[in-house]
Amino acid sequence: MKFPNHAMRRRHRGCRTFMDAASSTTAINFVRDRGLDHAVEREKNLRPLLNVKNLIKSEPSKSLPISIISQHKDSLKIPSRPIEFIRKYPSVFHEFLPGGIGIHPHIKLTQEVLDIDADEHLVYESVSYRQSVADRLLKLLMISRMNKIPISILDKLKWDLGLPQNYLKTLVPEFPDYFRVIGSDESDQLELVCWSDELAVSVLEKKAMEGGSGYSKGMPLAFPVKFSKGFEMDKKVKKWWDDWQKLPYVSPYEDALHLSPKTDESDKWSAAVLHEILNLFVSKKAERDDVLCIGEYLGIRSRFKRVLLHHPHIFYLSSKVGTYTVVLKEAYKRGLLIESNPLMNIRNQYLHLMHTVKEQGKDLSVSSGSSQEKKASSNAPKKEAAAAADDDSEEEKNGVSNAFSGSEAENDDSDDEEERFKGSRRGTREAVAGSRRRTTTRSKRRNVDLKAHSRDGVGERTMEKKHGRTKPKVPLEANASSNAHWRSQQRSSNFHQKQ
Numbered sequence: 001m002k003f004p005n006h007a008m009r010r011r012h013r014g015c016r017t018f019m020d021a022a023s024s025t026t027a028i029n030f031v032r033d034r035g036l037d038h039a040v041e042r043e044k045n046l047r048p049l050l051n052v053k054n055l056i057k058s059e060p061s062k063s064l065p066i067s068i069i070s071q072h073k074d075s076l077k078i079p080s081r082p083i084e085f086i087r088k089y090p091s092v093f094h095e096f097l098p099g100g101i102g103i104h105p106h107i108k109l110t111q112e113v114l115d116i117d118a119d120e121h122l123v124y125e126s127v128s129y130r131q132s133v134a135d136r137l138l139k140l141l142m143i144s145r146m147n148k149i150p151i152s153i154l155d156k157l158k159w160d161l162g163l164p165q166n167y168l169k170t171l172v173p174e175f176p177d178y179f180r181v182i183g184s185d186e187s188d189q190l191e192l193v194c195w196s197d198e199l200a201v202s203v204l205e206k207k208a209m210e211g212g213s214g215y216s217k218g219m220p221l222a223f224p225v226k227f228s229k230g231f232e233m234d235k236k237v238k239k240w241w242d243d244w245q246k247l248p249y250v251s252p253y254e255d256a257l258h259l260s261p262k263t264d265e266s267d268k269w270s271a272a273v274l275h276e277i278l279n280l281f282v283s284k285k286a287e288r289d290d291v292l293c294i295g296e297y298l299g300i301r302s303r304f305k306r307v308l309l310h311h312p313h314i315f316y317l318s319s320k321v322g323t324y325t326v327v328l329k330e331a332y333k334r335g336l337l338i339e340s341n342p343l344m345n346i347r348n349q350y351l352h353l354m355h356t357v358k359e360q361g362k363d364l365s366v367s368s369g370s371s372q373e374k375k376a377s378s379n380a381p382k383k384e385a386a387a388a389a390d391d392d393s394e395e396e397k398n399g400v401s402n403a404f405s406g407s408e409a410e411n412d413d414s415d416d417e418e419e420r421f422k423g424s425r426r427g428t429r430e431a432v433a434g435s436r437r438r439t440t441t442r443s444k445r446r447n448v449d450l451k452a453h454s455r456d457g458v459g460e461r462t463m464e465k466k467h468g469r470t471k472p473k474v475p476l477e478a479n480a481s482s483n484a485h486w487r488s489q490q491r492s493s494n495f496h497q498k499q
Contacts, residue, residue: 051076053109066107144297149190202272214287
């Protein structure tokens with residue numbers, strides 16, 4: 001593809017780069033977005049749950065012993081012990097003993113999840129959805145170098161692209177004018193058959209053309225941005241950012257690898273490629289490792305890293321669920337996906353079923369299930385709280401900027417650690433001060449009670465008993481002699497009164 005002449009002239013003039021603008025100031029202030037973090041966290045166990053569901057469904061008996069599921073724990077991506085994971089969702093999985101005498105419990109699917117699975121099958125089989133998936137796959141092939149992608153990479157992106165389980169046997173042969181599988185079994189690749197000028201238009205270009213702004217190839221095109229609450233930008237960086245937005249937009253479907261990696265033009269093209277790839281994903285987000293995997297195949301892995309580091313107002317990096325997730329910020333509003341997608345609607349139904357179990361877990365565990373199930377259900381909230389605490393502590397240890405290597409992230413890491421250290425010291429001082437205030441209050445109350453009861457022996461004995469102090473016991477013999485002496489004195493006083 002021929003690169004626009006005016007963009008080339010702009011590059012040769014030597015545009016100011018991000019590091020020039022941030023050379024003497026703190027460039028980026030990473031701010032967490034609770035809505036986007038929640039969007040990532042709510043799908044925490046969805047993927048392994050559907051993996052187990054598909055494995056059970058593939059069995060002729062529609063059930064599996066828990067031992068078989070345990071053997072496939074890593075491939076199913078189950079985050080905890082399989083039996084604990086299964087018992088955490090009793091509305092999805094039903095545990096039973098075959099014949100009532102089985103040694104190992106078996107797992108089968110409930111009717112509720114089977115109903116959702118049937119709807120999911122209808123979505124995958126619909127003509128409109130299959131055409132949409134084929135178009136997205138074709139666009140990804142046109143972005144890639146040499147217009148081919150290894151099947152191993154597509155398998156990693158299968159969840160994000162919304163591909164059917166057996167897409168190589170069902171979807172690919174259905175579109176022979178789009179793509180085909182080439183190579184041997186060990187190095188299979190999906191190759192582009194025919195280029196489509198109609199589909200080789202990015203989302204940003206399509207919106208600009210529909211807006212009636214008279215946009216044409218190579219004109220400046222600004223990225224839509226969403227600044228998180230509390231986000232601040234240095235004046236020099238703000239000036240650089242405004243100039244960066246006014247640079248010519250190079251389509252991700254154009255080859256721009258001839259650009260120097262450390263120029264703003266290359267930076268904007270890399271942002272355009274990442275922006276378009278995330279738009280091809282059904283949830284508009286993906287794990288950072290998968291994004292960098294496709295970036296490495298495209299030969300721009302390091303450029304993707306810089307884009308994620310320099311443009312958090314376009315691409316949000318969440319550190320929830322024990323990994324890093326890249327989220328396209330403009331695709332979400334208040335933590336919810338704006339664009340409707342039939343497959344995402346099905347996944348939301350699965351999530352609703354999972355969350356319903358979480359809210360009603362106590363009632364379900366009391367009504368049915370073994371004692372082990374009840375114990376697991378009652379301990380589920382504690383384990384969830386512990387898992388959440390582990391996630392938070394992991395975030396505090398790593399920080400968002402630790403997702404990248406290099407000197408750009410070191411200053412951010414040190415600042416974050418210092419703030420957390422100060423916050424922890426403030427919390428410790430407050431806890432110690434509160435403990436001292438409680439101790440002083442208890443001491444004052446105790447002194448008041450002692451003074452109020454010091455006038456009578458009964459009150460004093462009561463206070464002594466309350467605080468664990470008692471008088472020493474008198475020996476039995478001494479006690480008997482004192483009683484005899486007292487009775488003698490009483491008889492003598494009575495005799496004198498009668499006289």
